[in-house]
Amino acid sequence: MSELASQVTPRGRQSIMQRFLHLDVPLVTALLLLSLAGLATLYSATNQSMDAVHNQLIRMGVAFAGMIVMAQIPLDTLRRWTPWVFLGGLVMLVLVLLVGTTGQGAQRWLDLGLFRFQPAELMKLAIPMAVAWYLSMRALPPTLSQVLLATIAIAMPTALIVLQPDLGTSLLVSASGFFVLFLAGLRWRLMLTVLVAMAALAPVFWMFLMREYQKQRVLTLFDPERDPLGTGYHIIQSTIAIGSGGIYGRGWLNGTQSQLEFLPERHTDFIFAVFAEEFGLLGVLLLLALYLFIIGRGMYIAVNAQDTFSRLVAGSLTLTFFVYVFVNMGMVSGLMPVVGLPLPLVSYGGTSMVTMMAGFGILMSIHSHRKMWAS
Amino acid sequence: MASNGNADQNQLHDKGQEKRQFTRRSFIAGAGVLVLMGLIGGRMGQLQVAGHQRYSSLSQANRVKLVPIPPNRGLIYDRNGVLLAENRPNFQLLVTPEQVQDMEDMLAHLTRTIDISDTEIDRFRQLRSRSRNFEALPLKVRLTEKEVAAFAANRHRFPGVEVEARLSRHYPHGEHAAHAIGYVGRINERELARVDTRRYGGSSHIGKSGTELQFEERLHGHAGLERVETNALGRVIKPLGRRAPDPGDDMVLTLDSHLQRAAEDALGDESGSIVVMDVHNSDVLALVSKPSFDPNIFVNGVDRATYAALQEDPDRPLFNRAVRGQYPPGSTIKPFIGLAGLEAGIFDPEDTIFCPGHYSIDDIDHRWRCWRRQGHGDMDFADAMSQSCDVYYYKLGYDLGIDRMSAFLERFGFGQRTGAGIPGERTGILPSREWKRAARGEGWFHGETIITSIGQGYFLSTPLQLAHAMTVLANRGHAAPPRVLRAVHSASTGETYETEVPEREQIIALAQEELWDVVHESLVDVVHSSRGTGRGINTNINYRIAGKTGTSQVFSLGQDQEYDEEEVQRRLRNHALFTAYAPADDPRIAVSVLVEHGGGGGAVAAPVARKVIDAYLRNVTAEPDDV
Secondary structure (H helix, E strand, O other): OOHHHHOOOOOOOOOHHHHHHOOOHHHHHHHHHHHHHHHHHHHHHOOOOHHHHHHHHHHHHHHHHHHHHHHHOOHHHHHHHHHHHHHHHHHHHHHHHHHOEEEOOEEEEEEOOOOEEOHHHHHHHHHHHHHHHHHHOOOOOOOHHHHHHHHHHHHHHHHHHHHOOOHHHHHHHHHHHHHHHHHOOOOHHHHHHHHHHHHHHHHHHHHHHOOHHHHHHHHHHHOHHHOOOOHHHHHHHHHHHHHHHOOOOOOOOOOHHHHOOOOOOOOOOOHHHHHHHHHHHHHHHHHHHHHHHHHHHHHHHHHOOOOHHHHHHHHHHHHHHHHHHHHHHHHHOOOOOOOOOOOOOOOOOOHHHHHHHHHHHHHHHHHHOOOHHHO | OHHHOOOOOOOOOOHHHHHHHHHHHHHHHHHHHHHHHHHHHHHHHHHHHHOHHHHHHHHHHHHEEEEEEOOOOOOEEOOOOOEEEEEEEEEEEEEOHHHOOOHHHHHHHHHHHOOOOHHHHHHHHHHHHHOOOOOOEEEEOOOOHHHHHHHHHHHHHOOOEEEEEEEEEEOOOOOOOHHHHOOEEEOOHHHHHHOOOOOOOOOOEEEOOHHHHHOHHHHHEEOEEEEEEEOOOOOEEEEEEEEOOEEOOEEEEOOOHHHHHHHHHHHOOOOEEEEEEEOOOOEEEEEEEEOOOOOHHHHOOOOHHHHHHHHHOOOOOOOOHHHHOOEOOHHHHHHHHHHHHHHHOOOOOOOOEEEOOEEOOOOOOOOEEOOOOOOOEEEOHHHHHHOOOHHHHHHHHHHHOHHHHHHHHHOOOOOOOOOOOOOOOOOOEOOOHHHHHHHHOOOOOHHHHHHHOOOOOOOEEOHHHHHHHHHHHHOOOEEOOOEOEEEEEOOOOOOEEEOOOOOOEEOOOOOOOHHHHHHHHHHHHHHHOOOOOOHHHOOOOOOOOEEEEEEEOOOOOOOOOOOOHHHHHHHHOOEEEEEEEEOOOOOOEEEEEEEOOOOOHHHHHHHHHHHHHHHHHHHHHHHHHOO
């Protein structure tokens, strides 16, 4: 396998960035724009704290470095690692439950001496890759037994993450696995059957599996006023922030809901409300367009990938990115229950951003390591 | 080459089919993404366009708070500009916990600069546990000037500690005129329910008695408002706007502080009351009630023990005798009864009655005694007045009858409020058939008319009523209602408005005008004739006083009250009264004096009245060449 051979492009249109750094220019540009918007909003949401911006800049640097590193690794290499990474991740999830460190009421971290590590983050990449690895070995669409086996592979780590508990991440990793199945051509009839079964089981789920605080969040969604100072407070304040922004927004640094601290968690999960208050509907539409562009570019890369594994991985990672965006915005605007997911590249915080950017690195590797003959 | 992506080549992959399948699914997923993003976009439109108005006002309500600014209370002056009630800065030490680095260290150092008691520190700690960190909390209230100076010199050592001046009511003369001025106190719950909260925003005090209560509305003013932006914790971020409060107006009373003090001194340590009224315009010049109290103790809340002591004091220092004290007028009622008799034609002034020392009527087996046991002999109207012969009035009153008597007295203001508007003023009792039926459910007995003729029995009047009745008498039936407010100084316009002098009305018209002179002369005789009951005060005098002595009997001691012998003796003693106007030829002031348990009116009350009249006339006449 020759690295050089793989970089020759059929029409010679690949840029230097793409040829030597294996980066996709449109994607990198969009991600950088998003990061800038995120930093500006963060500066406002933290009452103009340069410290927060500084910290976030470092995390972004690490995340972009991770992206560049991942982009250099040819997908074949990643594919060979996939089963071992998945199994290793599974073992670490068990270890987390046994010896993990606790933070904010959940046991998520594994202390590796030098640094702390969240195995669930690894699984965000490992699960779709493992499912894609497994399905791409056979002809598509997957048979029922393949689907069952893949479902087990998804369900095991998901269950371990639920136990931590980390509802948001378990939702994400199961979704990423499901996206692989869907893109691989999962039968509609099967999906429908499962959907009906899930609907039927929902009350059981509600009664026996959901915790009280999770039920409260769902109930609050339908009627935030039932507990305006408790679980409803977040939603009430964030809808006020969004609504008072209007079409043109109140201007950067001028959002009273956020500047005067009425909005809780305004620099992390609820930062979208700050953005919407200060930049208005126009800003929101621009932001949505930016996200849509990134998703569209991801899907373009997926569709143009040269083999099934690459396609499935690229498609799943892109759709999972969309889940982040949709769940976060849906939660902040009161369309969905409060699930602690950050808004990609805008919310303050590092761990999930590094994983996400590593995912984009994989996408770029898929795009830049294409072989000449394939097209 | 393994890089083609298929480790397992046992099955044939239809590459084209798989790619088409993936592309199809990708487009479906893409459509799903667009739909869901559209949902988000729609939701944002719903919130930011359709709901914008509503959420904007919610956001506004979130952040904008209205903080009331209490107005400064108007001042109270006497008629000559003497300050009777003022607002004084009251210094307190405030601590803002979040600005203090080490609270314990700060407190330790601060107690070395200013004396702060342990209870004050304890109270501060309690307050702190209940308050938010950025709120300024009082550590010590009512700092002395010395403490303020001591702190100011060291203030750089105590960041987060400051001295704040608040205005609080102060009565510079203490007990002087306390009943007339009244006092303010903390607004209680009942008052809070009554007042307009917009006017009283931020106010902590309200008038409780006297002029402070009577003119509360104008003294208080109207609260201002400050709009401030606050954050979620309630911390004020910045002011947004301000409507200044309308300060209360200053009140210039009709009271003459100088005369008031003279009257207070004249009464000395006795319990009682003096009311002095300007005959020309019915201005209340002095309104004394003794014993008095220091109204300042009520301003910042009186402690339970002090209040209980004031309440239970048998001399009732909080009781405003001048308007709430109801006493039998005794012989001071005789000028009015006598005038009623003359006007009704019962007697001519020259007609004489023989006083054997007692009086009786046909169908009742009872002797009404004259105060002079041995009798006065033959009495005409003037003699009966100057010597206060009871028998003359028994007969006159009995012949007049209760109906005509009470109808006539009613026009002098007995049995009703004077119209001065002083809070808590009582009506007294003017006995009549109707009154007795309503109050007692009984008919009137003849005998009761006889005792009523000398101001005893059911008859009750207040010192203010007596002074006003003398004003009416001195003015030959003309008078305005008593007035306590002379002018209002508007704080907002800076102008002073004289209050309208009430129109002097003819309250009483006599068929025979000359009867006024008959009564007037008889009253001069009380003081200036050799046998007059008030002759004791006619020495060293360069003007003439028209007056009437009175001595009213007291029935106030209950059967089961605890007593010691001496105290009971004192409390059973009669009230001494003296009513007068002076100078007799050109009346300027009317005076009523009541000395509780003072004994004889001529001996005790008349000299008090003389001092008051002297003080007034000397002061007024001396004024031009006083400088």
